[in-house]
Amino acid sequence: MNPMKVPLLDLKSQYQSIKEEIRTCIDELCDSQMFILGPKVDEMEQKIAQYCRTPHAVGVSSGSDALIIALMAMDIKPGDRVITSPYTFFATAGAIARIGALPVFVDIEPRSFNIDPAKLSLCLETMSPSQRAKVKAVIPVHLYGQCAEMEPILAICRKYQLVVIEDAAQAIGAEYKGRRAGSMGDFGCFSFFPSKNLGAFGDGGVVTALSADTDLRLRLLRMHGMAPKYYHHVIGGNFRLDALQAAIVTIKLKYLDQWTLGRQKNAAAYRRLFDEAGLGNGIALPEEIQNRHIYNQFVIRVPQNRDALRDYLGAHGIGTEVYYPVPLHLQECFAYLGYKAGDFPESERAALETLALPVYPELLPEQIEYVVDCIRRWKA
Numbered sequence: 130m131n132p133m134k135v136p137l138l139d140l141k142s143q144y145q146s147i148k149e150e151i152r153t154c155i156d157e158l159c160d161s162q163m164f165i166l167g168p169k170v171d172e173m174e175q176k177i178a179q180y181c182r183t184p185h186a187v188g189v190s191s192g193s194d195a196l197i198i199a200l201m202a203m204d205i206k207p208g209d210r211v212i213t214s215p216y217t218f219f220a221t222a223g224a225i226a227r228i229g230a231l232p233v234f235v236d237i238e239p240r241s242f243n244i245d246p247a248k249l250s251l252c253l254e255t256m257s258p259s260q261r262a263k264v265k266a267v268i269p270v271h272l273y274g275q276c277a278e279m280e281p282i283l284a285i286c287r288k289y290q291l292v293v294i295e296d297a298a299q300a301i302g303a304e305y306k307g308r309r310a311g312s313m314g315d316f317g318c319f320s321f322f323p324s325k326n327l328g329a330f331g332d333g334g335v336v337t338a339l340s341a342d343t344d345l346r347l348r349l350l351r352m353h354g355m356a357p358k359y360y361h362h363v364i365g366g367n368f369r370l371d372a373l374q375a376a377i378v379t380i381k382l383k384y385l386d387q388w389t390l391g392r393q394k395n396a397a398a399y400r401r402l403f404d405e406a407g408l409g410n411g412i413a414l415p416e417e418i419q420n421r422h423i424y425n426q427f428v429i430r431v432p433q434n435r436d437a438l439r440d441y442l443g444a445h446g447i448g449t450e451v452y453y454p455v456p457l458h459l460q461e462c463f464a465y466l467g468y469k470a471g472d473f474p475e476s477e478r479a480a481l482e483t484l485a486l487p488v489y490p491e492l493l494p495e496q497i498e499y500v501v502d503c504i505r506r507w508k509a
C-alpha cells in the first residue's frame with residue numbers, strides 16, 4: 130500500500146463543511162459586540178440540556194473549570210476527600226486538589242478503563258468511620274467516550290450519601306442503559322476543548338445539573354458569587370463562557386450525531402479489518418460494554434512493545450497518542466498523597482499498553498485500511 134498521512138485528528142475538513150454558517154454567526158456576534166454570556170450562551174445551555182436529557186446546563190470556561198465549579202457548588206472543602214480514577218486526564222484529580230480536597234484513587238476495570246464499582250465499594254467499606262466521614266463525592270470518568278458502570282456506582286453513592294459528579298468531558302452523547310452521560314449523577318462536566326467530540330474554537334465547557342438549586346448555585350459561582358451586582362454572598366470566580374464559543378458549539382451540536390455515527394462506523398471498520406488481518410491475538414480492540422460508545426478515542430491495547438509500534442506508525446505517517454502514560458497516583462505533583470507503584474495495577478498496566486488510533490469522522494476508508502495494514506506489517 131502506498132504511504133499516506135493519517136493524522137490522529139484533523140479538524141480542518143470538519144470546519145470546511147460548516148465554514149459559511151460559522152463565519153456568518155461570528156460576523157453577527159462581532160456586529161453585536163456582546164461577547165460575555167448573553168443570549169448565545171443561554172441558547173447553548175438549553176440545547177445542551179436537551180441533548181444530554183438533563184434539566185439544567187450552565188456554560189463555563191472549560192472542562193477543568195466545570196469540575197472545579199461543581200465541587201465548589203457542593204461546598205467541598207479543604208480536608209474533604211473525593212474519590213476518582215487514577216487513569217484519566219489530569220484535570221479530574223487536579224480539580225479536587227485545586228479546591229484543597231484530597232483525591233482518593235480507586236483502580237479501573239480493565240475492559241472499560243473506567244472506575245471499578247467493586248473496588249469503589251471495597252475502598253469505602255474498608256475505611257475507618259472517621260476517614261469515611263471525610264469522603265464527600267465520587268467523580269466517575271466516562272473515559273474515551275464510554276460510560277462508567279453507573280448503576281452500581283450510583284447505588285454505592287446513595288448508600289454512603291456521596292455526591293456524584295460525572296466527568297463526561299470525553300463522553301457527550303454517550304449512553305448507559307438508555308441514559309445519557311451527564312444525566313445520571315448530581316452533575317455532569319463537559320469540555321469543549323477542540324479535540325473533544327463537540328469542540329469549540331478555544332476553551333469552554335458546560336456543567337449539567339439535576340436540581341434547580343444547584344443550577345442557581347453554579348450560575349452564582351460562575352460570576353464571583355455576585356447577586357445583585359457588586360454584592361457577594363459567596364466567593365466564586367470567573368468561570369464564564371464566551372458568547373462566541375457558545376455560538377460555535379450550538380452550530381456544531383446540530384451535526385454531532387452525524388459525526389458520532391462517523392466515528393462509530395470507523396470503529397466498526399477497524400474491527401472488521403483487524404479481524405480479517407488476524408490481529409486478534411496480541412492486540413486487543415476496545416470493547417463496547419455500554420451501548421452508546423461515542424469514540425472520542427479508539428484505544429487499542431498492545432501488551433508487548435507498544436512504544437515500538439507507536440514509533441513504527443509515526444515513521445509511516447500515522448498519528449497516535451498514549452492516553453495516558455503515567456497514572457495520576459504516580460505523578461510527581463501527587464507524591465504527597467503517599468501512593469506508590471503497584472497500588473493500582475490495572476491503571477499501571479493500561480498506561481503501558483494503550484495506544485489511541487485515528488478515529489475522527491472524516492477519516493477515509495483507505496486511511497483506516499492503511500493503518501491496519503501498517504500494524505499487520507509491524508507484527509509480521
Ligand SMILES: *Cc1c(COP(=O)(O)O)cnc(C)c1O
Pocket residue numbers: 191192193194217218220221270296298299319320321322332333334
Ligand atoms: C479534556 C478533559 C478534561 C478537561 O477539559 P478542558 O476543557 O481541557 O479543561 C477533564 N477531564 C477529562 C476526562 C478530559 O478528557
